């Protein structure tokens with residue numbers, strides 16, 4: 001996991017569900033918690049709630065949403081998976097994979113403990129959709145060098161984009177339990 005960008009989980013007694021916090025250690029180290037909440041000023045927040053409904057209403061400019069039943073996991077949208085290609089996605093503040101997937105998020109019994117499965121995955125990866133990768137292979141789409149390097153690194157590591165990387169990409173999506 002990127003040491004500069006971590007996630008914390010906690011159960012919440014006031015609103016049933018799992019709360020997932022995105023911690024940007026650089027922001028926390030720079031601003032701390034004692035100077036007018038500067039830790040959460042600007043586009044990158046030091047402490048941000050990852051809202052399970054994917055609506056990010058707590059960050060909406062001028063919004064009055066102070067949290068709702070869609071924010072905890074699984075919450076009102078029954079979102080049980082948090083991974084690199086889900087909505088919201090487990091990405092760091094540079095848009096690269098944070099290195100884990102949570103799935104099977106559930107409450108074991110009413111008012112009781114939360115449970116989930118944690119799977120560690122590569123950090124710093126580029127998130128791509130299958131049509132984009134298909135296009136790159138067929139020459140109809142152009143990927144960044146970082147994306148090409150990431151696909152090859154997670155594929156057959158021969159220094160170029162090819163079918164071996166495409167197969168590895170598909171298999172990784174299946175392991176993560178997300179549609180390619």
Ligand SMILES: [Ca+2]
Pocket residue numbers: 051053055056057058067068069070071
């Ligand atoms: Ca919400």
Ligand SMILES: [Ca+2]
Pocket residue numbers: 151152155156157158159160161162164165
């Ligand atoms: Ca390759």
